[in-house]
Amino acid sequence: MSEPLKVFITGASSGIGRALAAEYARRGAILGLVARRADALADFRQSHPDCSISIYPADVRDAAALAHAAQQFVAAHGQPDVVIANAGVSRGVVTGEGDLGAFRDVMDTNYFGMVATFEPFAAAMRDARRGTLVGIASVAGVRGLPGSGAYSASKAAALAYLESLRVEMRPAGVKVVTIAPGYIRTPMTARNPYPMPFLMDVERFAAKSADAIAQGRAFAVFPWPMRIAAALLRVLPRWLYDRAFENAPRKPRAAGQ
Template sequence: MNPSSSIALITGAGSGMGRALSHLLARDGYVIAAIDQREGGLRSLADELQAKPFAWRVADVTDPAGLTQAVRELETQLAPIDVLIANAGIGLETTALDYNVEHMNRVMNVNLLGVSNSIGAVLPGMIQRRRGHLVAISSIASYRGLPRMLAYCASKAGVNAIMDGLRVELKPVGIDVTTICPGFVRTPMTENLEGKLEDLIDVETAAAEIAHAIRQRLPFHAFPRWMSWKLRFFLSWPLTWQDGLIRRRMNRINVKKPAAE
């Protein structure tokens, strides 16, 4: 697919990784359709991309009707969506000792159901046209549950499961499915993590990795690659060993407040 004729819909485009990816894909020739729940971020992004084809709508990915309406308006203004990048996400502290159902539900609604709602807004049209590309931003944190990140890890593991199922079913229809699992990226969300996180990735590097996976239409892409391999090896250990090491390392990190990716 020629990027110059492709419409890329990016959720959570107003800040962080979504914003950086909007810039990078626009430079590649994609027409950017941006969605975010914050109008200010979209307006400033529009100012920065004023020389590029660009359209935006304010919408909340947890509101399927509102999101679908926003996508319909963007498709009317531009053209049918060719690539969906379901990027919108949040991080909230969710712990066993102070179990907060509201926090759990909020993270699951944004990170998991938000991806489902985004897919639901574009997939019928892609199936009808028998072409398209679904991309979801998951996380290396999806590989196993972590203390104080219960909902985040669970939501991203759910994203992986959805995308795995879609990939198998949609390939014969002509629709590619890509799951992206970054390590911890330096975004507004990780700014709210107190303590030492190992090897934070800058947002431009993360955007370049994601853009590469989109161009190559990879089924799965985790980065940094060495970190993914390291975690895969770690998961081969006995659970008691895993739990002990994680307990020691997580004591250095404190999740403070909600933030968008």
């Protein structure tokens, strides 16, 4: 009988991260869950009494706290088989309106937080010539969306970083999987005041993502129609993209930004 999969997930207290944790719990994995909300992590563990779940309240912007969580997980369970950098935030921003702090917060969480998540595990995976690093990116990183300059930029950085890392890790036998969600039904998208085509339930997204990770797919987009939309957006001429999106609806700026 094979040993259970060991999976380490950031941003596991809600949304995509919590759904991924639930999916891997259903598959019998040993879980290490990181999030800022200790109460939500504790609630998740309590709701899955038959699973081996270690929780680590931490902010991915704190690299030292992430490294400590990684050390604790490895000491308790050994090296993880799968590390999922999922923690992410979205803010509506406007350049020239005092939103520099929001830009930094989004980039620190969505991009630098991803790098910090992989940092404690990458060398050991390379030495062992096994393991999978997974980054949750976004279709929003394909082109810059008006009003979402911080989010689009952070996800574009994540996409480029994951591609670089995939090529770097390939000779060592370590897989790097990029998951690029379209619109997924989560608390984050619930605040969007505009239509969201092909909106997908988060549980279905988590199941399909876990399958893609198990297959070691280099790049996966869910829901699948967004794969076509992303490909078309990528090749759309700038003049046409600008004209089409200049009046597109925008995420509202958060109060106090």
